[in-house]
Amino acid sequence: MLPSAVTATLRALQPVCRVRSQTVSDSELVERLRAGDEHAFAELVSTYQQPLVRLALTFVPSRAVAEEVVQETFIGVIRGIGRFEGRSSLKTWIYRILVNRARTTGAREPRHVSLGEDRDGLAGRFSADGAWTDPPSAWPDDVDDRLSAPQVARRVIVAIDDLPGLQRQVVTLRDVEGLSSAEVCELLEISEGNQRVLLHRARTKLRAMFEDELAVERRS
Amino acid sequence: MKVLKWWSRELACREAVALFSDYIEGALPPRRKAAVERHLQACADCGRYLDQMRATIRVLGHLEPDDVPAPAMDELLEVFRRFHAEEEGGSG
Incomplete structure (x- = not known):
């Protein structure tokens, strides 16, 4: 049994994957799907529906298109499960079907690494020698609850949506979905290396957005 | 060696902040990691920034989608049934 400080750190390092099918082994689920077990398929759909819509939305321009891509992904799963070889996890395999569909369906913007000016909340906050001149204020102890409140969560979703394409996809897959x-x-x-740069930029901007949220809360 | 010196020298806050995501990932080379940890021991402001980065990641991990619609389950189950009926028909 790991001490709680260690498990907390591990959680922070690798966000917990919330896909419920993790409780059933991939191979068991695949067998049931191949055998035509409708309950297994229904379970798979309800497990992956939300993460897949969220991921699809990072590629395509609208929710309607995202839902269509997800529907096509599940049909791809039905047709392709007989050929699934278990070289990657079932989840990665399903996500790959989605990514392929989403890319051919119509990109919302070209895939590129944004080199433009990033709104990272750090401009003008360091002296010429790189020391803080405007250091971050302490966040309240109940910061997780405050930032998880539904009205904030909606703004977080919008903030993620505003990120450049690959930053949006990387942070959604890594930090939201836990891949x-x-x-x-x-x-x-x-x-x-590219993944780490994109993740760093996205996390930096989202931290800045949370900082703004908490500053507004303090003022009101 | 110049390169080694660069990797192990003391970091300014701005440089430390730029490494925190990789630090959380466990992706920094040992000397770079040690330089970050030395900086953190001496700099409470950067410690706070790192905690905030971790809090950001935690909150993202608990994000619930706003209004994901009910799955088009019936339609998918119909496709599933049809596919398996055809498979059985084909093989039997």
């Missing part, structure tokens, strides 16, 4: 960096690199066909 590993190796899985994300494979899915998005980007290098490990």
Whole structure:
């Protein structure tokens, strides 16, 4: 049994994957799907529906299109499960079907690494020698609850949506859906180093957005 | 060696902040990681920034979608049934 401080750190390092099918092994689920078990398929759909819509929305311009892509993904699963070889996890395999569909369906913007000016909340906050001149204020102890409140969560979703394409996809897969960096690199066909840069930029901007949220709360 | 010196020298806050995401990922080379940890021991402001980065990641991990619609389950189940009926028909 790990001490709680260690498990808390591990959680922070690798966000917990919330896909429920993790409780059933991939191979068991695949067998049931191949055998035509409707309950297994219904379970698969309800487990993956939300993460897939969220992921699809990082590629396509509207919710309607995202839902269509997800529907096509599940049909792809039905047709392709007989050929699933278990070389990647079932989840990565399903996500890859979605990414392929989403890319052919119509990109919302070209895939590129944004090199433009990033709104990272850090401009003008350091002296010429790189020391803080405007250091971050302490966040309240109940910061997780405050930032998870529904009205804030809606703004977080919008903030993620405003990120450049690959930053949006990387942070959604890594921090929202809890995939590993190796899985994300494979899915998005980007290098490990590139993935880390994109993740750093996205996290920096989202931290700045949370900072603004908490500052507004303090003023009101 | 110049390169080694660069990797292990003391960091300014702005440089430390730029490494925190990789630090959380466990992706920094040992000397770079040690430089970040030395900086954190001496700089409460950067410690706070790192905690905030971790809080950001935690909150993202608990994000619930706003209004994901009910799955088009019936339609999918119909496709599933049809596919397996055809498979059985085909093989039997």
